[in-house]
Amino acid sequence: MPTAIHCILHMALFIAIAATMYNLCDYPRTKKLWERYRDNLERRRQQRLIDEDQLRRTEGVRGKIGFLRHLDLLIMHGRIDQILPILTPETYLTFTMAAAITIGAILALTNPLWGMAAGVLTLVLSYVILQASAMVNRRKIEGGILTFMNLLENYSKTNDDILKIFGQVCPFLDEPLRSYVSDFYFSAVHDGDATRAFRNLEDSVGHEKLQEIIHNIEMCSKHEANYEDVIKDSRLSLSEYLGAREEKKAIVGNGRIEILMLLGASGICLGIFGGLVTNMKAVLFGTPGGNALMGFGVAVLLYCGWLMLSMDN
Numbered sequence: 001m002p003t004a005i006h007c008i009l010h011m012a013l014f015i016a017i018a019a020t021m022y023n024l025c026d027y028p029r030t031k032k033l034w035e036r037y038r039d040n041l042e043r044r045r046q047q048r049l050i051d052e053d054q055l056r057r058t059e060g061v062r063g064k065i066g067f068l069r070h071l072d073l074l075i076m077h078g079r080i081d082q083i084l085p086i087l088t089p090e091t092y093l094t095f096t097m098a099a100a101i102t103i104g105a106i107l108a109l110t111n112p113l114w115g116m117a118a119g120v121l122t123l124v125l126s127y128v129i130l131q132a133s134a135m136v137n138r139r140k141i142e143g144g145i146l147t148f149m150n151l152l153e154n155y156s157k158t159n160d161d162i163l164k165i166f167g168q169v170c171p172f173l174d175e176p177l178r179s180y181v182s183d184f185y186f187s188a189v190h191d192g193d194a195t196r197a198f199r200n201l202e203d204s205v206g207h208e209k210l211q212e213i214i215h216n217i218e219m220c221s222k223h224e225a226n227y228e229d230v231i232k233d234s235r236l237s238l239s240e241y242l243g244a245r246e247e248k249k250a251i252v253g254n255g256r257i258e259i260l261m262l263l264g265a266s267g268i269c270l271g272i273f274g275g276l277v278t279n280m281k282a283v284l285f286g287t288p289g290g291n292a293l294m295g296f297g298v299a300v301l302l303y304c305g306w307l308m309l310s311m312d313n
Contacts, residue, residue: 071130077206078133079176096126113291117298124302131306134206137176141207144177146242149213149235156228162221163188180204194221209241259304 071089075081100122108115151169159165163185170181180201188197198218202211213234220230 073203073206074130074134076204078130078137080130080133082179092126092130096123099126111291113288113295117291117295121298121302128302128306138207140174140176141205141210142242142245144174145207145210145213145238146235148173148177148181148210149231149238152231153228153235156231160227162217162227163194165227209238213238263301263304 068089071092075087075089075092081087100119103122104115104119106115107118148169151172152165155165155168159168166181167185167189170178170185173181183204184197184201187200188194191197195218198214198221202214202218205211205214216230216234217227220227
């Protein structure tokens with residue numbers, strides 16, 4: 001039975017490699033198909049944005065977003081699309097599934113259970129990378145919000161045009177806020193649709209407090225309210241928010257230390273257990289029970305890693 005499975009896996013890999021080589025050799029045809037595929041993905045993405053914008057206009061709320069839109073926001077919040085412009089939710093799922101199947105099939109040639117576990121692990125790690133990149137970018141944004149609000153407050157004292165205020169503030173900001181504000185200013189001035197530019201900015205930043213501030217400024221622009229008062233109130237609210245965040249960081253730091261201590265204690269226990277059991281490696285890697293135990297251990301490590309990454313959100 002294992003021999004038959006190995007033959008099937010070898011044949012599947014050979015067919016996949018042959019098909020890939022054939023498509024690469026037929027470059028003009030491949031390029032045309034890719035351009036058509038990319039255009040189709042962009043149309044779908046724009047349709048998701050239109051549907052969400054329509055929901056927001058009619059109900060005044062974002063509402064529950066679909067899985068593809070969730071991936072779209074993660075890619076945007078992590079600014080991965082700036083490095084890989086071809087990356088969309090569809091291409092992400094395609095490449096991730098292909099990588100998971102390939103890695104799983106290769107490892108399944110020696111152990112089907114490990115091949116399955118490797119495929120699942122590839123899917124999980126790819127999603128963790130999206131989340132981690134979004135978290136890193138979020139922290140960079142949080143480090144520059146107060147400067148952004150101070151600049152807005154200062155320029156709002158001498159100017160009542162919010163677009164000009166954003167344009168004046170932009171050169172003094174650090175990345176990634178500078179790029180976000182620059183894109184907003186260009187879109188609002190070039191397209192003449194400040195409302196859509198505000199909503200795109202709100203979607204892009206991926207920081208709930210900054211999204212709240214941007215939403216308040218947008219409402220202020222619609223009702224011709226006093227920008228200086230709104231921005232001043234938002235800055236005071238932001239100061240309180242950042243103070244609470246600092247207190248939370250201390251708690252989160254203690255939580256991470258406790259998790260590391262538990263992992264260290266688990267490693268010591270495993271080492272002691274390995275000294276008592278003869279041929280521990282063969283038991284873990286060569287028996288179904290050992291494989292299940294190893295899989296459980298990997299799952300626990302991934303969960304602990306995820307907790308440490310997501311604690312301060």
